Amino acid sequence: MRIGIVCPYSFDVPGGVQFHVRDLAGHLIGQGHEVSVLAPADSDTELPEYVTSAGRATAVRYNGSVARLNFGPVTASKVGRWLDQGEFDVLHLHEPVTPSVSVLALMAADGPIVATFHTSMLRSRTMQTAYPIIRPSLEKIAGRIAVSEDARRTVTTHVGGDAVVIPNGVYVDRFASAPRRSAWIGTPAAPTIAFLGRMGEPRKGLPVLAAALPAVVKAVPGLRVLVAGPGDPDEVTEGWPPEVVGACEFLGAVSDDDKASLLASVDVYVAPNTGGESFGIILIEAMSAGACVLASDLSAFSRVLDGGSAGAMFANEQPDDLARTLVELLRSPERRASLAEAGQLRARIFDWSVVADKILAVYETVIEGRAAATPPQGRWNRFLRGGAR
Incomplete structure (x- = not known):
C-alpha cells in the first residue's frame, strides 16, 4: 500500500x-x-x-x-x-x-x-x-x-x-527492556521521582508539582526530583523555596533512550498536567517501562490508567492532594510495585x-x-x- x-x-x-x-x-x-x-x-x-x-x-x-x-x-x-x-x-x-x-x-x-x-x-x-x-x-x-x-x-x-x-x-517492549541507570535509581532513604515535559508550559503542571514539594520534602527529606525537558531552570525555579530547588536535578531535553531509562529507574513518575490533554502518551511510556505512575485526574489520564487501577491519581491542580498521595506512594513500596505491575499489563493494549x-x-x-x-x-x-x- x-x-x-x-x-x-x-x-x-x-x-x-x-x-x-x-x-x-x-x-x-x-x-x-x-x-x-x-x-x-x-x-x-x-x-x-x-x-x-x-x-x-x-x-x-x-x-x-x-x-x-x-x-x-x-x-x-x-x-x-x-x-x-x-x-x-x-x-x-x-x-x-x-x-x-x-x-x-x-x-x-x-x-x-x-x-x-x-x-x-x-x-x-x-x-x-x-x-x-x-x-x-x-x-x-x-x-x-x-x-x-x-x-x-x-x-x-x-x-x-x-x-x-x-x-x-507505543513500542512497549522498547520501554520494558530499557536499562536502568544507577544515577537515577532511588533508595529507601533517597527515592527518586521524575517529571518530563516543557518546563515553561504551565499546563504541563510543573508549578503544581513545585507547590506540592515543600510538604513532600519535609516528609521524605532525601527525595530527589529528576526534571527532564526543555526550558531554563533559573526561570522556572524563580521564587521556589530553597529546599525544593535543592531537591531538583535538571536534566534538560533527553533522548528517547535516556527517557526510557529514566522512566525505568525512578520510583514514581509524576504527571501533574492541568488540562488540554486528549490522551497521555507519556503515561503509557512510563507504564511500559515499569514505573509507578501518579497523574492528575484529567479524564484522558483516567481512561489511560483505567480509572486509577493502573496508576495513582490526585485532584487536578491541588498541590496538597498531590503531596499527600505522593508521600503515601513513597512510603509504600508494595503499593508502588502493585500499580507498576498493573500498568505494565495495561500498556500492552497500546x-x-x-x-x-x-x-x-x-x-x-x-x-x-x-x-x-x-x-x-x-x-x-x-x-x-x-x-x-
Whole structure:
C-alpha cells in the first residue's frame, strides 16, 4: 500500500503528534508498506529518509501551547507537488483543522482520505475563523480517527460527524527492556521521582508539582526530583523555596533512550498536567517501562490508567492532594510495585502491533469505499496543486 501521512507540527521540536506520526510510519514501513511523511522542518533538521520537509515552521500560540506550524502559498505548492509525486492509495492527515500543512493537503486532496484528531479543546478563535473556509474540505474525509474519547467529543461537537477511537501507540517492549541507570535509581532513604515535559508550559503542571514539594520534602527529606525537558531552570525555579530547588536535578531535553531509562529507574513518575490533554502518551511510556505512575485526574489520564487501577491519581491542580498521595506512594513500596505491575499489563493494549492493525483496517475500509464509488474527474484538486503536471 502507498501511504501518505501529513503531520501539521514541525519535526524540529519533539511532541506527541510528531512521535505518533514517526512511529506509525516506521511500523508500517516495517510491514512492507510504502510510506511518505510530509511535515514542517528547518532545512538543517536531520529527518528520516521517508520524511519530506514542507519548509520552515513559525511558532504560534495554539491550544494553550506553542506550536510550530507552516501555512501559505509557497507551502501549498510544496504540498501539491508531494501529493502528485506520491500517488498515494490513501492519505492520512493528522489534526486536519490545525492551520498548517494538514489543512493545505486536505484542501488539495481528492482521493481516499483518513484523518486523526488528537486534540481535546473547545473551539478556538482560530478554528471559528477558519471553519467556514475548510468545512467543504472536511466533508472529503472518509475515515475519522480520534485518539481518545475526549478527542472524539471535540470532533462530534465542533467539527461534525463521528470518529472511531484508536489510541496512540507505543513500542512497549522498547520501554520494558530499557536499562536502568544507577544515577537515577532511588533508595529507601533517597527515592527518586521524575517529571518530563516543557518546563515553561504551565499546563504541563510543573508549578503544581513545585507547590506540592515543600510538604513532600519535609516528609521524605532525601527525595530527589529528576526534571527532564526543555526550558531554563533559573526561570522556572524563580521564587521556589530553597529546599525544593535543592531537591531538583535538571536534566534538560533527553533522548528517547535516556527517557526510557529514566522512566525505568525512578520510583514514581509524576504527571501533574492541568488540562488540554486528549490522551497521555507519556503515561503509557512510563507504564511500559515499569514505573509507578501518579497523574492528575484529567479524564484522558483516567481512561489511560483505567480509572486509577493502573496508576495513582490526585485532584487536578491541588498541590496538597498531590503531596499527600505522593508521600503515601513513597512510603509504600508494595503499593508502588502493585500499580507498576498493573500498568505494565495495561500498556500492552497500546502497543503498535495492536494500534497499527486498527489504523490499517480504517485505511482498507476507506479505499474499498472509494473504489465502490464513481471516481471524480482528476485525482487532486488542480487549483491548490498549481496547475497540471
